[in-house]
Amino acid sequence: MAGIMPRRLDLIPLPASIQWLGGSELPIAIGSSPVCRETLTEEGFAPEGYALRITCEGASVKASTALGLAHGRQTWLQLVAQAEREGNGLPNIVIEDEPRFPWRGGHLDVCRHFFPLETVKRYIDWLAWYKFNVFHWHLTEDQGWRLEIEKYPRLTEIGAWRDDGDGGRYGGFYTQDEVREIVSYAAERNITVVPEIELPGHAMAALAAYPDLGCAGREIQVETSWGIFEDVFCPGKERVFAFFEGVLDEVCAIFPSVYIHIGGDECPKTAWNACPDCQKRMADEGLGDAEELQSYVVRRVESYLLGRGRRLIGWDEILEGGLAPEATVMSWRGEEGGITATRAGHDVIMCPNSHCYLDHKQIDDPNETVGQPDEVCTLANAYSYEPLPKGLEGVNEARILGSQANIWTEYIRDTRELEYAAFPRLCALAEVFWSPSGKRDLESLRKRLAGHVSMLENDGVRCCKKDL
Numbered sequence: 141m142a143g144i145m146p147r148r149l150d151l152i153p154l155p156a157s158i159q160w161l162g163g164s165e166l167p168i169a170i171g172s173s174p175v176c177r178e179t180l181t182e183e184g185f186a187p188e189g190y191a192l193r194i195t196c197e198g199a200s201v202k203a204s205t206a207l208g209l210a211h212g213r214q215t216w217l218q219l220v221a222q223a224e225r226e227g228n229g230l231p232n233i234v235i236e237d238e239p240r241f242p243w244r245g246g247h248l249d250v251c252r253h254f255f256p257l258e259t260v261k262r263y264i265d266w267l268a269w270y271k272f273n274v275f276h277w278h279l280t281e282d283q284g285w286r287l288e289i290e291k292y293p294r295l296t297e298i299g300a301w302r303d304d305g306d307g308g309r310y311g312g313f314y315t316q317d318e319v320r321e322i323v324s325y326a327a328e329r330n331i332t333v334v335p336e337i338e339l340p341g342h343a344m345a346a347l348a349a350y351p352d353l354g355c356a357g358r359e360i361q362v363e364t365s366w367g368i369f370e371d372v373f374c375p376g377k378e379r380v381f382a383f384f385e386g387v388l389d390e391v392c393a394i395f396p397s398v399y400i401h402i403g404g405d406e407c408p409k410t411a412w413n414a415c416p417d418c419q420k421r422m423a424d425e426g427l428g429d430a431e432e433l434q435s436y437v438v439r440r441v442e443s444y445l446l447g448r449g450r451r452l453i454g455w456d457e458i459l460e461g462g463l464a465p466e467a468t469v470m471s472w473r474g475e476e477g478g479i480t481a482t483r484a485g486h487d488v489i490m491c492p493n494s495h496c497y498l499d500h501k502q503i504d505d506p507n508e509t510v511g512q513p514d515e516v517c518t519l520a521n522a523y524s525y526e527p528l529p530k531g532l533e534g535v536n537e538a539r540i541l542g543s544q545a546n547i548w549t550e551y552i553r554d555t556r557e558l559e560y561a562a563f564p565r566l567c568a569l570a571e572v573f574w575s576p577s578g579k580r581d582l583e584s585l586r587k588r589l590a591g592h593v594s595m596l597e598n599d600g601v602r603c604c605k606k607d608l
């Protein structure tokens with residue numbers, strides 16, 4: 141070793157290990173970066189692992205998979221970007237790296253507010269840059285159905301639009317061609333798109349389009365306010381399951397993802413308890429209460445998806461009334477649902493709203509207008525998140541597939557506000573999901589973000605700097 145003093149590298153997420161070598165730096169010239177040679181090898185890297193070596197002679201990345209090479213390339217690009225910014229060369233280092241968790245998700249709600257295709261692509265770019273590998277796309281809601289379904293055209297003719305309160309209408313949707321474009325755009329960046337089709341609740345936009353899918357069949361409007369609503373799909377009617385299957389057939393044809401998210405959260409049971417069809421279903425199926433009827437819905441949909449070679453994910457409410465046999469659970473109301481599901485032998489993705497909801501305000505300030513008005517998640521809070529909860533002793537921790545950043549958009553109205561909500565907390569969560577837990581250091585993150593945020597801003601990204 142030549143005794144080179146390691147200098148600060150802004151890498152986000154931090155790699156598992158950096159070894160500093162001696163020797164002179166690899167020079168770079170703006171606009172003509174040196175090439176990083178990529179080699180696929182059978183050397184036995186972890187599935188997403190890679191090794192990146194930089195000396196004054198040149199740079200190379202090795203991995204056993206294309207995915208590993210891609211991650212190594214991202215690390216290289218981040219190093220080059222920092223060197224260009226600071227006017228330095230590249231240090232002589234060896235980075236050996238692999239992710240801590242196989243599921244590193246970023247979620248976006250395009251229903252409460254609609255985001256154009258270009259914004260969705262930018263969001264995917266960010267996810268790729270920070271080594272996420274899942275884009276969870278929340279496509280249906282009370283306030284808007286955003287996915288074209290050819291068999292049910294009214295879903296987007298009616299369900300994609302709501303009264304904007306000013307005599308106009310607000311909304312939008314993606315055609316199947318546009319969605320395919322997003323799926324392949326994401327795939328080119330090694331990101332799987334997991335679609336979410338909400339059932340049996342959060343269904344008002346669908347019911348506005350097709351009222352006879354509800355219990356009473358009453359005419360309703362696409363919802364314009366935020367909350368939980370009692371008009372939900374009626375599981376007493378066979379045509380509702382035919383509808384689910386028709387929609388899921390097209391979803392499966394568009395999205396190659398093994399996982400299909402069916403929501404399952406926040407479904408009031410008021411209408412079911414007053415509906416003769418639902419009551420008859422419960423009697424016929426021997427279901428003790430409406431919670432078990434919800435479980436019946438999820439099991440039946442899961443069985444349909446399994447028959448098509450897909451796996452069901454739902455929010456942790458799908459535990460209520462009994463979990464479907466193969467279901468994967470997304471634990472959002474704290475950690476309890478995730479712990480319970482893990483103990484029952486199910487796979488789990490942890491995204492408690494206490495730490496992983498980037499639609500919460502970033503600072504506790506009543507003048508802050510971006511984000512849920514009554515919820516705060518600071519950078520430090522997001523960064524303190526530990527995806528492996530306490531209380532898993534004796535349980536297979538590998539059941540925790542990973543974790544996810546969720547961005548709901550009731551209070552995020554456009555692309556600029558989305559950027560502001562995401563940055564810099566998305567960086568903090570990227571590190572939580574990828575880097576070894578022992579590397580966690582808030583002061584180091586703040587220092588690295590200082591340079592990093594300036595780079596994002598140079599790219600035109602609006603960042604929140606009030607908490608840096």
Ligand SMILES: [Zn+2]
Pocket residue numbers: 354355356373374375376377411412415416417418
């Ligand atoms: Zn009903």
